[in-house]
Structure formats: C-alpha cells, structure tokens
Amino acid sequence: MTMTDLPPGLVLLFGAFLLPIVGKNVRSILILALPLMTLGLVWNLPNGTFLISSMLDYELVFLRSDPLSRLFATVFSIMAFVGGLYALKQKSVMELVAAFVYAGSAIGAVLSGDLISLFIFWEIMAVASTMVLFSVGGKQSYSVSMRYFMVHMLGGSLLLVGILFYALDTGSTAFTAMQPNSLGTILILAGFLINAAAPPLSAWLSDAYSEASFSGTVFLSAFTTKTAVYVLLRGFPGSEILIYIGIFMIFYGIIYALLENDMRRILAYSIVNQVGFMVTGIGIGTEMALNGVAAHAFAHIVYKALLLMSAGSVLYMTGKRKCTDLGGLFQSMPITTLCGIVGALAISSFPLTSGFISKSMIGQSAADANFMIVWFFLLAASAGVFLHAGIKFPWFVFFQKDSGLRPPDPPWNMRLAMILFAGLCIGLGIWPEFLYNMLPYPVTYKPYTVTHVVNMLQLLMFSGFAFFIMLPLMRRTLTITLDFDWFYRRVAPSALQRLFSIIYKADNALRQAFLLKLNQSLAFLSLKHKGTSSLLSHTYPAGSMVMWVAVILAAYLFLSFIH
Amino acid sequence: MSGTEEKHWLVRPKTIRWLWRGGFVLLTLLVLADFFIHAHPSFQIDGTFGFYSWYGLVTCVAMVLFAKGLGVFLKRKDTYYDND
Numbered sequence: 001m002t003m004t005d006l007p008p009g010l011v012l013l014f015g016a017f018l019l020p021i022v023g024k025n026v027r028s029i030l031i032l033a034l035p036l037m038t039l040g041l042v043w044n045l046p047n048g049t050f051l052i053s054s055m056l057d058y059e060l061v062f063l064r065s066d067p068l069s070r071l072f073a074t075v076f077s078i079m080a081f082v083g084g085l086y087a088l089k090q091k092s093v094m095e096l097v098a099a100f101v102y103a104g105s106a107i108g109a110v111l112s113g114d115l116i117s118l119f120i121f122w123e124i125m126a127v128a129s130t131m132v133l134f135s136v137g138g139k140q141s142y143s144v145s146m147r148y149f150m151v152h153m154l155g156g157s158l159l160l161v162g163i164l165f166y167a168l169d170t171g172s173t174a175f176t177a178m179q180p181n182s183l184g185t186i187l188i189l190a191g192f193l194i195n196a197a198a199p200p201l202s203a204w205l206s207d208a209y210s211e212a213s214f215s216g217t218v219f220l221s222a223f224t225t226k227t228a229v230y231v232l233l234r235g236f237p238g239s240e241i242l243i244y245i246g247i248f249m250i251f252y253g254i255i256y257a258l259l260e261n262d263m264r265r266i267l268a269y270s271i272v273n274q275v276g277f278m279v280t281g282i283g284i285g286t287e288m289a290l291n292g293v294a295a296h297a298f299a300h301i302v303y304k305a306l307l308l309m310s311a312g313s314v315l316y317m318t319g320k321r322k323c324t325d326l327g328g329l330f331q332s333m334p335i336t337t338l339c340g341i342v343g344a345l346a347i348s349s350f351p352l353t354s355g356f357i358s359k360s361m362i363g364q365s366a367a368d369a370n371f372m373i374v375w376f377f378l379l380a381a382s383a384g385v386f387l388h389a390g391i392k393f394p395w396f397v398f399f400q401k402d403s404g405l406r407p408p409d410p411p412w413n414m415r416l417a418m419i420l421f422a423g424l425c426i427g428l429g430i431w432p433e434f435l436y437n438m439l440p441y442p443v444t445y446k447p448y449t450v451t452h453v454v455n456m457l458q459l460l461m462f463s464g465f466a467f468f469i470m471l472p473l474m475r476r477t478l479t480i481t482l483d484f485d486w487f488y489r490r491v492a493p494s495a496l497q498r499l500f501s502i503i504y505k506a507d508n509a510l511r512q513a514f515l516l517k518l519n520q521s522l523a524f525l526s527l528k529h530k531g532t533s534s535l536l537s538h539t540y541p542a543g544s545m546v547m548w549v550a551v552i553l554a555a556y557l558f559l560s561f562i563h
Numbered sequence: 564m565s566g567t568e569e570k571h572w573l574v575r576p577k578t579i580r581w582l583w584r585g586g587f588v589l590l591t592l593l594v595l596a597d598f599f600i601h602a603h604p605s606f607q608i609d610g611t612f613g614f615y616s617w618y619g620l621v622t623c624v625a626m627v628l629f630a631k632g633l634g635v636f637l638k639r640k641d642t643y644y645d646n647d
Contacts, residue, residue: 251626258630261641322641331571367605375605380622387623402574451600458593458615465590466623473627480644482637489644 004050007062007111008041008073009121012080012104016097027096028088034100035081038107042073049113058173061113068294068440072110072230075298076103078424079222079305086309086417087215098131099219106223110230115163115173115188118231122159122195126152129224132216133208144211147485151194151204159191178235189236196228196279197272198245202252203485206260206268210321214312217264221271221308222301229278229297238285243374246283249276250381257388258474259481261323263311263397267304270347270389273381274300280378281362284369287441292361295435299354299428303346306421307393310340313414314397317407323476328402335409337398339418346425348390348460349382354428356456357435357447364445382456383463390460391467396476590616 015034019027051062080103090096102125109121126149133145165184167173178185197205205225209217236242253273260266274296281293313336314329315321330337342353349355359382366375409415428435436443467474572578594616604610 254626255630255633258627259634259638328574330573372606379609379618380626383619383623384626387626399574451602454593454596454600455615458596458613459619461590461593462616462619463623465586466620466627468586470624470627473631477638478641479634479638480641481634482639 004045004048004063004065006041007051007108008038008045008077009104009106009108009111011038011041012100013108013124014104016100016104019097019100020093027093031084031088031096031100032081035077035084035103038080038104039074039077042070042077042107045070055116057171058116058167059114060117061174062108062117063111064113064175065111066440067438068230068234069110071294071298071438071440072226073107074438075301076107076110076223076226079103079219079301082417082420083215083219083222083305085420086218086312086414088413089411090213090215092135092137092213095132095135095213095216098128098135099216102128102132102219102223106227109227113175115166115175118175119156119160119163122227123156125224125227126156129220132219133212136211136213136216141211144208147489148204148208150488151201154201155191155194157191158187158194162187162189162191175231175234177237180236180239180241189232189239192228192231192235193245195224196232196275197225197249198279199248199252200484202249202272203483205272206256206265206483207485209268209271210262210264214316218305218308218312221267221304225271225275226297226301229275229282229293232279232282233290233293237282237290240283242279242283243371244283246276246278246280247374247377247381249273249279250377251384252276254381254384254388256481256483257392259479261476261479262321263314263323263326263393264308264321266323266389266393267307267311270307270385270393271304273385273388274304274347277359277362277378277381280374281365284362284365284371284374286365286369288368288445289362289365291436291439291441291443291445292358292365294439295358295361296355298435298438299346299358299425302421302428303343303354303425306339306343306418306425307347307389309414309418309421310336310343311393311397313410313418314407316410316414318405320405322478323396323400324478326397326403326405327400328398329405329407330398332406333398333409335415335418337394339422340398341394342422342425344390344394346429348386349456350390350429350460351448351453351456352426352429354425354435356429357432360447360452360456361445379459383459383466386460386463387467391464392474395467 012034015030015037018030022030045063045065047066049061049064053060053062080100083099083103084096087096087099105121105124105128109118109125112118112121130145130149130152133148134141162184163173165182166178166188167184169182169184178188180186180189194201209220212220232242249272251273253269253271253276257266257269257273260269278293278296278300281289281296313333314326317333318326318329320326346353346355349359363375363378363382366378432447436445594613597612597616602610608614
C-alpha cells in the first residue's frame with residue numbers, strides 16, 4: 001500500500017469512531033496520534049490525482065494533491081492536533097468524535113478533485129459540525145443546532161442542484177475554476193457562500209459558535225468557513241462579485257463585533273470579518289491576491305483558534321461569557337492573557353506576527369491591480385480589526401474593570417495548546433518563508449520593508465488611540481444586536497402564527513355565518529307556514545288530525561252505504 | 564482588594580497616567596517617522612505626511628459612531644430570544 005491509497009481525511013473520519021470504544025488513556029493517545037498520522041500522510045503526498053473511480057458517467061477523484069490542497073489539509077491537520085490537545089479533558093466523548101469526523105471530512109473536502117466527492121464530504125461536515133453543537137445538550141443547544149443544521153442543509157441543497165445543472169451543461173463534474181454565469185455555477189457559488197457566512201445568511205455563525213462548548217467552538221471556527229474559502233479560491237478566482245460581498249462581510253463583522261457583549265460572539269463576528277478579507281482577495285483574483293488568501297487562511301485558522309482557546313479557557317474557568325461580567329483576569333490568568341494578546345496582535349496584523357505577513361499581501365494585490373476604493377476599504381478595515389478584536393477582546397475580558405474574579409490558568413493541556421499556537425503566530429511572523437514556500441504561486445512579496453512596518457504601526461496605534469478616547473461610547477451593555485437570523489427566528493414564525501390565526505378566525509367566522517343562515521332559513525320556513533295556514537299547522541295536536549281523518553272516513557263509509 | 568495600595572501595579576492610577584504619557588510619545592514619534600521613511604504610495608494620497616495616522620484614527624472613530632447609530636435601531640435586551 002502506498003501513500004496515495006489512503007485519503008488522509010479518512011484516518012480522522014474513521015479513527016474518530018474508535019474514541020468511544022477504547023479506554024481513557026488510549027483515547028488520549030488516539031486524540032493526539034490520529035491528527036499527526038493525517039499530517040504525515042498529507043506531507044508525503046506527491047502531486048497528482050489519485051483514487052479515481054466512476055459513478056454512472058462521472059469520474060470521482062478522491063485525492064487531488066497540489067500545493068493549494070496540501071496547504072489547507074496541512075493546517076486542518078495541525079488544527080485537529082492542537083484542538084484535540086486543548087479538548088483532551090472534554091468530558092463529552094460525543095463532541096470529540098463529532099469534531100474528528102468534522103476535521104476528517106474537511107480534509108477530505110479540500111483534497112477532493114471533483115464536485116460529487118466534494119459534495120459528499122461537504123454534507124458529512126454539516127452533520128458532524130451540527131453534532132459538535134448538539135453534544136452540549138439541553139434545550140438551547142438543541143434549538144441552536146437545529147437552526148444551524150437548517151441553514152447548512154439549505155446551502156447543501158443549493159450546491160447539489162447547482163452541481164446537477166453544471167453536470168448537465170458541461171457533461172463533467174470535475175472541480176475546476178468557473179465563472180458565475182450559468183444557473184448551475186450560480187447555485188454552486190451560493191452554496192459555497194452560505195458556508196463562508198456571506199450575506200444574507202451570515203448570522204448562523206455568530207448564533208451557533210457562541211453556543212458550543214469551550215472546546216467545540218475552537219473546532220467550529222476552523223473548518224467550515226475555511227473549507228468554503230478553499231472552494232471559492234479553487235472554483236471562482238477573479239469573480240468580481242466576490243469583491244463586493246467580501247467588503248460587506250468585512251464591515252459587517254467589525255460593526256457587529258463592536259456592538260457585542262458576549263466574548264465569543266465578538267470573536268465569531270470577527271471570523272466573518274476575516275473571511276471577508278479572503279473573499280475580497282479571491283474576487284481580486286491575481287496570483288498575488290490568491291497567494292495572500294491562502295496564506296491568510298492558514299494564519300487565520302491559527303490565531304483565531306488561539307483567540308477562541310483563550311476565550312474558552314476563561315469560560316471553562318469562570319463559567320462566564322459576557323464582557324459585563326468579566327475583567328481584571330490578567331492578574332490570575334497570566335498565560336491565558338498573554339496568549340490571548342498574541343492572538344489579538346496576530347489578527348490585527350502587527351509586525352512580527354502571522355497576520356502581518358499574510359493580510360498585507362491581499363492589500364498590496366488590490367493596490368497592484370489598481371482597485372483604489374477597495375484598497376482604501378481594506379486599509380480602514382485593517383484599522384477596524386484592531387479596534388473590534390485586537391483591543392476590544394483582550395481589554396474587556398482581561399483588563400477593563402476588576403470583576404473580582406481570580407480564576408487560575410486552565411489545566412496544562414489547554415495551556416500547552418495555547419502556547420503552541422501563540423508560538424506559531426509569532427514564528428510565522430518572523431520566518432514567513434515557511435508559509436510562503438507552501439503557497440500555490442511563487443512569492444516575490446517582501447513584507448518587511450521599513451515603510452510598510454512604520455505605516456502599519458501608525459495605522460494600528462492610531463486605531464488603538466481611537467479605541468481609548470472612545471471608551472465611554474464602547475461601554476458594554478446587556479444587549480444583543482438584531483441580525484439576519486431575526487427574520488427566521490422572529491419575523492417568519494410570528495408571520496406564520498399570524499397567518500394561522502387569521503385562517504383559524506376566517507374558518508370560524510365562515511362556520512358561524514353558515515350556521516346562522518341555516519337557522520334563519522329554518523325559522524323563516526316555519527314562520528311562513530305558521531302564517532299562511534293556521535288550520536294545518538303545528539299548533540294543532542296530531543291526535544285531532546287523526547280524529548278528523550277518522551270522521552272523514554266514517555262519513556265516506558256512511559255515504560257509500562246510503563248510495 | 565481593600566485599598567489602592569493592594570492593587571496590582573498595572574492598574575494603579577499612577578501606572579495608567581504613565582501609560583497614557585508613553586502612548587502619546589509613541590504616537591508623536593510614529594507621526595514624525597514619516598519625515599524619515601521613503602514612502603512609495605500606490606494612489607498619491609497615501610504618500611502624504613501623516614496619512615496612515617489620521618486615516619486610522621478617522622476611520623475608527625467613524626466605525627464606532629456608525630456602530631453606535633446602528634445600535635439605536637437594532638439593540639435589544641440579551642434575553643430577547645429566551646422564550647424561543
């Protein structure tokens with residue numbers, strides 16, 4: 001058996017089902033070993049397509065190995081390993097199984113070479129990620145996982161119908177670059193975009209990710225949106241509409257995160273913001289932009305997981321999630337605070353962090369392609385990232401007022417997971433070549449020029465200055481902000497309820513009116529007969545009629561005798 | 564946590580005053596750095612003096628104000644969906 005006989009994703013996907021049947025110690029070993037095995041398989045893949053079979057007239061390619069697919073499979077495997085380490089003490093084995101199936105299917109999806117096998121893994125991801133949410137248990141978790149599932153089933157259906165139309169149009173299901181110019185490709189794009197949390201259906205992300213367990217959110221943040229980024233990168237590079245969608249997502253994420261009070265919802269909105277940068281880059285579509293998107297996806301998975309791990313540690317140790325309840329935790333949770341700050345600096349693309357070397361490629365590609373307005377938006381957005389995630393998250397959770405809470409740092413495995421990713425954030429920032437060498441196109445970009453470093457620091461420091469002078473306006477309140485999910489959580493149910501109550505009332509009124517008419521007709525009939533002939537009507541007893549019949553018959557008999 | 568003396572050094576008013584002063588010095592130095600770096604602008608205006616500084620400040624203030632404005636219409640108590 002060679003390396004190419006086994007799709008790496010299947011190691012995690014099937015290995016996950018060993019977790020519930022083995023003992024606790026073996027389980028811990030498997031949790032760490034399975035992702036490492038997967039990573040080893042990914043790194044040993046040669047370029048090319050393998051594991052090709054056919055279904056009806058179409059070719060299924062389960063393994064397409066090239067720099068782009070290996071880059072995503074690599075970061076997904078690393079994520080599964082560090083996420084597993086972080087979740088080592090997670091009591092819900094169901095969550096761990098679901099998370100590993102989820103990670104395995106995400107790796108399967110990015111390594112798929114055709115639309116049908118992509119769709120299969122896409123749907124396994126939807127079910128497995130729903131199970132991650134569902135494993136929390138309780139009524140709230142049930143409703144949130146059902147809402148999440150519905151949105152993803154809708155996305156999956158759009159994708160499936162799109163693939164069918166595409167196959168009819170082109171006679172092929174090979175997954176190559178497309179343009180959204182036919183019904184099939186437009187539906188495929190819509191299916192992809194739903195998983196990327198693009199508008200209008202973007203609220204599923206903040207709705208769901210803030211309700212998973214302390215470790216569940218870490219897994220959720222990595223795979224669904226970044227698989228969507230991968231398929232957009234592969235399928236729709238240079239589609240102009242993605243620029244506008246991406247810019248919208250960027251600012252939607254910032255504005256909603258600024259208004260948010262729940263620490264993990266702040267970070268969830270910031271995922272939409274970061275994916276917006278990637279979607280914009282895909283829309284720009286030059287080699288530099290696509291390189292930037294791939295690099296940014298890699299860097300983003302690491303620092304976003306790091307941020308959510310530090311938020312998860314706070315949740316795990318305090319049981320609290322609202323900024324209004326938190327603050328001052330830096331005194332007793334130094335490692336969590338420090339790692340959270342590293343993640344916050346990386347997401348804000350501070351020099352010497354991973355975000356600096358990846359995000360700036362997207363901005364530079366906008367300038368090179370002469371997209372002036374896009375460039376100005378991206379620059380404002382970079383300042384905004386520092387505002388809504390870079391400062392806001394650490395400030396309100398770890399500093400701000402003193403909440404009086406003095407929880408210690410979390411257990412060793414959670415600390416180690418955070419330290420590993422914090423190290424990776426800084427390591428990638430210092431040695432960008434490691435990441436640049438894995439990108440799909442050759443890199444000529446030099447991130448560390450004096451001008452670029454100084455300009456970035458100016459932008460970020462003044463953004464931070466804006467935060468502190470506007471602090472009174474940023475005071476947290478016990479509020480949520482209505483989002484698109486309002487339409488399916490409030491408007492649609494209440495509209496349906498109203499519709500049903502109208503139907504009920506109309507039906508009731510109709511029956512009443514009919515009964516009334518019937519009674520009236522009966523009354524009218526009886527009244528009519530009573531009025532016209534009192535002789536034969538109902539006021540006479542039946543006995544008298546019988547008597548009179550007898551009298552008539554007797555008279556008749558008598559007359560017949562005398563005749 | 565009874566008196567000012569027992570507070571963590573980082574949250575004492577004195578430290579915070581120094582942090583503000585240090586911050587202002589840093590901001591000033593960063594703006595002045597524009598005299599010494601060789602700008603290579605993509606769209607002219609981004610090569611002008613202090614562009615990145617004022618642009619960062621102004622856009623951030625604008626985003627916070629916009630968010631505030633939107634919040635007036637869209638904010639609800641966080642128990643809003645609790646009966647669902």
